[in-house]
Amino acid sequence: MSERIILRTGEALVEGDEDHLAAEPEVVIGELDGPVGHALANLIGDQVKGHTKVFAILNSDVQVRPVTVMVSKVTVKDAKYTNILMGTVQAAVANGVLDAVRAGDIPRDKANDLGIIYSAWLDPAVTEVASLDHEALFRVHREATAKVIRKAMRHEPSIDWLLENQDKVEHYYHKLGLDGEL
Secondary structure, three states, X not given: OOOOXXXXXXXXXXXXXOHHHOEOOEXXXXXXXXXXXXXXXXXXXXXXXXXXXXXXXXXXXXXXXOEEEEEEOOOOOOHHHHHHHHHHHHHHHHHHHHHHHHOOOXXXXXXXXXXXXXXXXXXXXXXXXXXXXXXXXXXXXXXXHHHHXXXXXXXXXXXXXXXXXXXXXXXXXXXXXXXXOO
């Protein structure tokens, strides 16, 4: 049996060819009988209009393991956005979770014992795109899911890397603000 995983966190960014294809998930991963399991149960039972929580599924009636609850970072206001988020992105997240198990980032023997809370970011501009490339959107979100899980499970970036690079990493929007572009 693998070591007990109480709580791991991760953040990742994967950009697509177009701005509206970017994915920037955040995750919390941990044992279902610990704080993550309690938070997951509360999230799924405490639905809020505009921020519906759903399980990551390959398709209706096919939920993935570890159980993964998707929470939108954007307030969902229309059917088109909902259908893209709960269609292409939800399928991509589900596949990315399974990719992480296949890659060994999530121990296979822990698949029924862990839970993932997945904060999904889907650019609201996606609803304005005339011919949205759903395959590209799927690929980006699938890759971002596997990446964010890998980073969480490996404690990346490490504290040593962060301390060494603190003054070299510049926050994109902070820089825009400093440059008067916000």
